[in-house]
Amino acid sequence: MATEGFRPLDEKYLVEYIKATPALYLKLGEKLDDLQIKEVGDGNLNFVYIVVSSKGSVVIKQALPYIRGMGESWPMTKERAYFEALALKENGQLCPAHVPEVYHFDRNMSVIGMRYLEPPHIILRKGLIAGIEYPLLAEHMSEYMARTLFFTSLLYLSTTEHKRSVAEFCGNVELCRLTEQVVFSDPYRESEYNRWTSPYLDPDAKAVREDDALKLEVAELKSMFCERAQALIHGDLHTGSVMVTRDSTQIIDPEFAFYGPMGFDIGAFLGNLILAFFAQDGQANEANDRKLYKEWILRTTEETWNLFKQKFIAVWDEHKDGHGDAYLPSIYNKPELQHLAQERYMINLFHDALGFGAAKMIRRIVGVAHVEDFESIKDARKRSDCERRALKFAKLLLKKRRQFQSITEVVSAVRQLHGQMVE
């Protein structure tokens, strides 16, 4: 496993490493005798060290050649750090307000040094569990998605630029394979990794594994995920990959980045908001029934898509005479035709997003990796009730996604299903 130049960081070696790396020690001031170091990697894939001095701070993230939570039993290339750094830099250029700055990357060590997102930044998912409203969340997320997706698609890039990047990110195949397995495969078959709130959801998990119509839809989504290099996507854009304060929204952890379908990112985010909605009944207590908060989540879901669409079309309009190879201005040469083309593009993207969002919801309930939104509900029966509603909605969404013409209809369907099931 030991590759030349690679060595897992511990606190002592970390200090040596920083002292030898100008891009890092310059952020922390010349004197490095007062460093405070905290390892905070709560994911399964990496070490994450927060390093604070009296002069500054950095985060040091190191990818390990296996999935951390599973010990060394599930090997996973540490080259993912290369693609994470590449995506952070690319997205940082496209949307600097919402992507932490990268100070340093060391390919041999699989180490990224980047901006420390200081308190009160917390993981969005934790904020959603705590019932905190983020008034700018939809605005920021839609901005991030519109810019990172548009500017890495053929709407903006030439075929030459696009294929060059596609080829490079094909190298991140191991992470793509992991997604394929845990999102598109395992939930739909017996797998040692699957788990769910047993025994309550035993019949529900079985029903997923026996739902032919669902499996046919999932096959199409999986093919799209594997084959369609539409844009540079984050690849794991759930609410755990976003850090927030009331005023700031920062997207982190793009180690699954590759050229894939845009709808996978948009769906991941929307789907996780809807999961957060269905989890609220488990978080409600006598002090706070979460009714207003649930409405805020649904409003944010709606606004995220609507603002995304608006911003995406705005950058498209702005760059329609650029060098993007998809819609040449000499062909789509009238405002009404341009408008029709955009509407068609957006409705297809909307349906993709709903499909992927639904698949991401399902896998969080009956697959290997669950979400804290539900896991934090200690009463298993109550948790399973919440999960069952979310699962039922996700199955509906996956199968009927093409019947929805607007996000408002989707949100209405959430409300309707929730209303029926909590009676």
Add this chain to the structure above:
Amino acid sequence: MATEGFRPLDEKYLVEYIKATPALYLKLGEKLDDLQIKEVGDGNLNFVYIVVSSKGSVVIKQALPYIRGMGESWPMTKERAYFEALALKENGQLCPAHVPEVYHFDRNMSVIGMRYLEPPHIILRKGLIAGIEYPLLAEHMSEYMARTLFFTSLLYLSTTEHKRSVAEFCGNVELCRLTEQVVFSDPYRESEYNRWTSPYLDPDAKAVREDDALKLEVAELKSMFCERAQALIHGDLHTGSVMVTRDSTQIIDPEFAFYGPMGFDIGAFLGNLILAFFAQDGQANEANDRKLYKEWILRTTEETWNLFKQKFIAVWDEHKDGHGDAYLPSIYNKPELQHLAQERYMINLFHDALGFGAAKMIRRIVGVAHVEDFESIKDARKRSDCERRALKFAKLLLKKRRQFQSITEVVSAVRQLHGQMVE
């Protein structure tokens, strides 16, 4: 041969080159004093030399760093020879009966040495113009397409293998760009390269450039062409890329090969058969009204798709428990579900093929590169009548392709439109 750099071949240098290259001179016998050399490149991209000795024969194909017919004014990477050789070898392994063997490849010189397809092999397009029936054509072409497309798709390959090949063929981007321009762009806008049978088709060409519904469909096909790495496709599978005798069918010239949508190959072939059909009225004379031959073309069109579907499903069934990542047997675990998945896959592929086939027909009538089927009709009015019928059918097919459920329906629509328009 240790060639430092590139040098265009002439007859004299060709002989030297062969003498220095064992893989070539061994095919021709040791004595090389009786070589007969003929340059036959009738395409626009390459030199093609047929070299025959008393002991054997080879074809030497050299890519030039520009499109030959346009002089040195339209540069085009000679690296395409690398991708052509790669595709010939890959397809040769998958379907040796229908792909000429490669003896030699020289990347610096962009030279491929391969089997000479000896007389009576002729270009299929010329056979179709001459009214010759090829009883095994549908059988052979369906075999070639089923095998080369299936075995390079995720139905057979793992994601790891697939992404590695996708990345490599991303390098053939210049040829992809050429297709994008001449198939998906130029016919739908004013372009100095476009031509058509003027003045007869002036209004028809203009109508194409002003047909918004057509442009919206073409945009979706172009996106699919650029984004969807479904399988290693030939990329230029018209009837000029096929050499035939009564018993033999050989697919040549895959310099446009890359990972793209399967339907592009299937459509290219079917679309060019339909072009050949519509050209027959121009080839008819008092000795031969071509009525029976037109029926043979339509039957061959029908059989090609039907046999393709049958063969493709057969190899899928045969390898359904293999390591292909698309449809895992643990999920698609019942014969009826497997069958449903296949039917859905095939109908989507069918609609893709019809769309691409239609686009390939249109571009041959109002775009830069025409087909000899029509060009050989000397009477311009008669030619334009044939072309107009083909164009009308192609527009219908492009817009309504999703309404066709079988190739029989498509062939009926050809007959019906032809019947109406020749009245």
